[in-house]
Amino acid sequence: MRRELKIKDLSIKNRFAVPPMVCFYWTDDNGYVTEKNIEHYKELAQGGFGLIIVEATAITKRSRLADTELGIWDDSQIEGLKKITDAVHEYGAKCFIQLLHAGGNGIDKEPDAPSDMVYRNVNHAKEMSKETIDKTIDDFAKAAVRAKKAGFDGVELHGCHGYLLSNFFNLRNNKRNDEYGDNKALFAIETLKAVKDAVGDDFIVGIRFGAFEPTLEDGIKNAKAIKEYTDFIDVSYGGDCDASAPEGFKCSPAVYGAMKIKEIMPDMPIFAVHNINSKEDVINALETGVDMVDIGKGSLVDPHFAKHILNDEPYGHCLHCSNYCRWNPWEMADPNKKCPGAIKFADIVLK
Template identity: 40%
Template sequence: MENRFVHLFSEWDLKGFPIKNRVCVPPLVIYTWSDDTGSVTDKRIAHYEALVNGGAGLVIQEATSVCREGRLTLDQLGIWEDGQIDGLKRIADVLHRAHMPAIIQLSHAGLLGAKPSYQVAPSAYRCTGNGQERAGRGLTVAEIHTIEQQFIDGAKRAYQAGYDGVELHASHGYLLSEFMNPKINRRADAYNARDLFMLRNILEGIRRVTPPQFILGVRMGAFEPDLQTGIRNARWLEAQGVDFIDAFYGCDWEAELTKPMDYPFNSCIYGAQCVKKAVSIPVFAVYQIGDGQQAEEILRETAVDMVVIGRGSLVNYSWANDVNAGRYPGRCLNCALCMWKVDPEKCPGRERLRKSRAADTES
């Protein structure tokens, strides 16, 4: 029988690391599973063990804050002090046991900080983020220098914990995303939105404290705030030696999301396709990829290197295994209140999948 998923389950190579297929589980922040210390818990280890056993070729660890003030939530995982290294090493070991490179996403929430006093931006800015009004004050040059060093120190700790690479979180309206967006970053100094001096300093700093084989990726907005600027930013990142781009949305509240009327996929996939055409490094595509056939078509039609399955992987840890075996993998139901933020076991998508499996068994 001919394999319907020629692209989806093909092997490839990411900077010398073999990847068994084109399915990537993205950095998915898990709420309420830690505390103010930002430490790794046994529950989180079990979560990653389930994910890596689910058949994906790559699992990128969730957004991990480089400083206490940069947290998205007060219980977000952290990498801001040496005492967190041993706990993070436990996650890296889980990823390695699955024979995949261990990559951790480093973040600073910026305007989306957990407390009003944490909310900062390149320039003073007001917006609505996550349903709340935000008013971020503009950073001083000295404060920017401090945050640059926090990212560099975070990458160094990641390497010490055994990770093979980091992904910088420069989308979703987080701080690095804000610096890349000229509608938000209105600075006239070296830290303006075109020169991207902050990102350059962070990338160069990470290269100084990690070995040459260390993977360095960036999750960026393809529309930041428009596609033309996003493509320019992607080309700039490639020129800086970035090893892969995870193309997603940026600061959604200022984004100009456009795609051709007859385009078969959503605007986020279109953005990733356009970025892929503009650069030679690997590009990942993400957002509402519901089933294996759609994932296969995206890979075939857009030439991106990986499809990112986020919500589907939360509904079903074994999404990739089930698709490869021809089983229905379930799907996210896009609930108004995502139960993963409350109690994952009460996820309606998971419950529907359980009932579907039970019905198949009875028949």
């Protein structure tokens, strides 16, 4: 848990990461960083995490997932993002940012996707032309350059959960008859290459991607295809997918997928996520051989989760309620409601 992790020349002080988690409603339609965002990431850095991956941040205004999420589509957004990296670096943590194109799942009335598709019975996504594909890859590269200017140590492409790269990886969404249909990983490969070319060798470029896209077999095939173009793989679920783990496996299916990918590429830094919510969960996940554990909702309940576990102190747990962490932009979360896990944790600490 305490061992440092090296990704190329970047040294991360321990095996605890905060995965990207959007804080809807903190910014507005312009996507600028607010004081709340800065305070939030600063608190997590104070909480002992070795790596903080800043939430899904839109590479263009059109490609957003919601109209109140952070943006990195314009140079004027660099200044606010720099305040986040400064705050995080002050406490010895490293900081990546997740670059998002929401694909068929975006808020645009006619969002881009590999093939025509209908999302949530609302979005009528249109098959991207080769010209739009090239333009989108360029948008990713430009966003990554802004991230470097803002002081991030690296970028993570959002390649899972049904957004654009995930749509391309997944045969249930990608029905193209061209080279992007023949090779489902081609769009991700071209994007990773363009981003790396734009930012240079002294910057980390990785991907969050689905082990099940839609099946584990497909996920492993995709992982092999992108292997030489990525510096790390942060393994999660795909979009429309079938995820499972064998009976008796101690962690979630997503951790199982991360373990299977680590087995076939032992030199690749692999992050695992989902329901790693206690010290025992952390130990079980790391024992599968993965390099990093992502603490999602647990870090929202207790921003000092990493420090508390490392110091054998009481820590907060996610209680798996359904609607307090502003997860769903389509159902306005009530900002007056408090996370029950955080309330319970505060009770323990105050006693």
